Amino acid sequence: MISVSEALSIISKISYIPEQKIILLKDAHELILSEDIFSPIDMPPFRQSAMDGYALCMNSGNSYEIIEEIQAGTDKNPKLLPGQGARIFTGARVPDAADTIVIQEKVTRIENNITILDTISANQNIRPTSEQIQKGQVALTEGTKLTPAAIGFIAGLGIDKVAVYTPPKIAVITTGNELLKPGTKLTDGKVYESNSIQLDAALQQLQIKEITHYKVQDEYQSTKNIINQAIQNHDIVLISGGISVGDYDFVQQALSELGTEQLFYKIKQKPGKPLFFGKNKKTFIFALPGNPASSLTCFYIYVLPFVLKTMGARSNGLRRTTKLLTTTFTKKGDRAQFLKANVSDDAVTILEGQSSSMLYTYAIANALVYVPENKNTISPGEKVETILLP
Numbered sequence: 376m377i378s379v380s381e382a383l384s385i386i387s388k389i390s391y392i393p394e395q396k397i398i399l400l401k402d403a404h405e406l407i408l409s410e411d412i413f414s415p416i417d418m419p420p421f422r423q424s425a426m427d428g429y430a431l432c433m434n435s436g437n438s439y440e441i442i443e444e445i446q447a448g449t450d451k452n453p454k455l456l457p458g459q460g461a462r463i464f465t466g467a468r469v470p471d472a473a474d475t476i477v478i479q480e481k482v483t484r485i486e487n488n489i490t491i492l493d494t495i496s497a498n499q500n501i502r503p504t505s506e507q508i509q510k511g512q513v514a515l516t517e518g519t520k521l522t523p524a525a526i527g528f529i530a531g532l533g534i535d536k537v538a539v540y541t542p543p544k545i546a547v548i549t550t551g552n553e554l555l556k557p558g559t560k561l562t563d564g565k566v567y568e569s570n571s572i573q574l575d576a577a578l579q580q581l582q583i584k585e586i587t588h589y590k591v592q593d594e595y596q597s598t599k600n601i602i603n604q605a606i607q608n609h610d611i612v613l614i615s616g617g618i619s620v621g622d623y624d625f626v627q628q629a630l631s632e633l634g635t636e637q638l639f640y641k642i643k644q645k646p647g648k649p650l651f652f653g654k655n656k657k658t659f660i661f662a663l664p665g666n667p668a669s670s671l672t673c674f675y676i677y678v679l680p681f682v683l684k685t686m687g688a689r690s691n692g693l694r695r696t697t698k699l700l701t702t703t704f705t706k707k708g709d710r711a712q713f714l715k716a717n718v719s720d721d722a723v724t725i726l727e728g729q730s731s732s733m734l735y736t737y738a739i740a741n742a743l744v745y746v747p748e749n750k751n752t753i754s755p756g757e758k759v760e761t762i763l764l765p
């Protein structure tokens with residue numbers, strides 16, 4: 376058995392060069408730029424009014440003659456003389472001859488003449504050309520995640536396609552004779568299958584859309600065949616269950632018979648002790664323990680950082696922080712533990728129901744508290760490492 380940090384280090388040392396593709400910006404949410412983006416235009420492209428009011432060619436007095444009206448979207452550029460102005464609206468092109476914009480609240484207007492009620496100075500309420508970015512400058516760099524703001528920013532530069540790293544093709548294989556599809560009648564000895572939909576949801580949060588699902592009974596040959604099929608067509612294979620030591624746990628044997636290189640198997644942790652990580656040709660395989668909470672915790676701690684790497688992301692996993700504990704917790708055994716918890720402000724509370732089979736508190740948890748191997752009891756007021764769940 377290896378430690379949590381050894382397992383994480385094995386994953387972080389893997390080098391993986393993702394492929395790239397050009398896609399529509401509207402489909403790029405959460406994906407990672409594979410090339411720098413250069414601005415094709417100045418932004419803003421012209422001097423823009425930031426307010427509704429009057430564009431003025433300043434003189435020394437406080438009255439101006441208004442000779443034109445400029446609505447946003449028009450290309451009017453009236454030749455203003457000192458003492459003249461134009462009615463103007465937010466977003467409209469400021470005439471070349473205008474020095475300033477005075478907002479309408481600071482003005483009284485009688486027909487085509489205005490009187491300024493306040494002091495004004497040059498360049499007020501004008502957004503200069505290329506204030507945000509100049510044509511040819513780098514707008515976003517390779518490795519940037521396309522958040523809603525990043526997508527909005529580059530759409531505003533007129534860009535509608537981007538080069539991104541291709542997200543991995545992922546297969547999820549669910550093993551177990553005891554598993555029934557939710558929505559069907561529960562019969563004696565069976566339980567509802569929940570790991571596949573849970574993993575699917577966690578992957579969809581990363582905007583992974585190409586997910587193939589396989590179901591297999593606890594039978595050696597079919598387990599081997601399905602794993603082999605999944606390895607051929609996917610970058611990452613996630614297997615749920617059948618990875619422990621029972622007589623009907625065939626996953627490790629099947630992986631080994633298929634020539635899979637074992638990168639690690641079994642971590643000194645709870646939940647998720649029998650996690651397997653390996654490589655078969657170009658495909659990486661995680662065999663996750665079947666217990667639902669073990670499966671999800673192994674996903675968040677080990678699979679997620681690896682998936683992010685295959686997407687070209689700079690981030691290497693969930694955000695870790697330190698919080699003040701409100702509860703006491705005493706460990707049984709000497710494995711490191713990831714405990715379902717709730718964070719509010721600076722405090723974190725460890726929840727009930729920590730068993731690997733239990734999801735009822737995981738469903739309302741927003742964090743995991745990490746208790747290292749060498750720590751037995753943690754007490755209220757202690758600072759604990761806390762992993763924030765997405």
Ligand SMILES: Nc1nc2c(c(=O)[nH]1)N[C@H]1C(S)=C(S)[C@@H](COP(=O)(O)OP(=O)(O)OC[C@H]3O[C@@H](n4cnc5c(N)ncnc54)[C@H](O)[C@@H]3O)O[C@H]1N2
Nearest residue numbers: 549551567568569570616617618619624648664665666669
């Ligand atoms: N003698 C030992 N027994 C076990 C050990 C051990 O070291 N020695 N390790 C235990 C630990 S820790 C874990 S974790 C489990 C992992 O077992 P498997 O990965 O082989 O998982 P299964 O046996 O297939 O299932 C375990 C449990 O989870 C339920 N399950 C499985 N798949 C699903 C699913 N898709 N949806 C919902 N629930 C699922 C399954 O019914 C079992 O209750 O092994 C311990 N045993």
Ligand code: MOO
Nearest residue numbers: 646647648669731
């Ligand atoms: O390590 Mo297992 O995941 O406790 O139940």
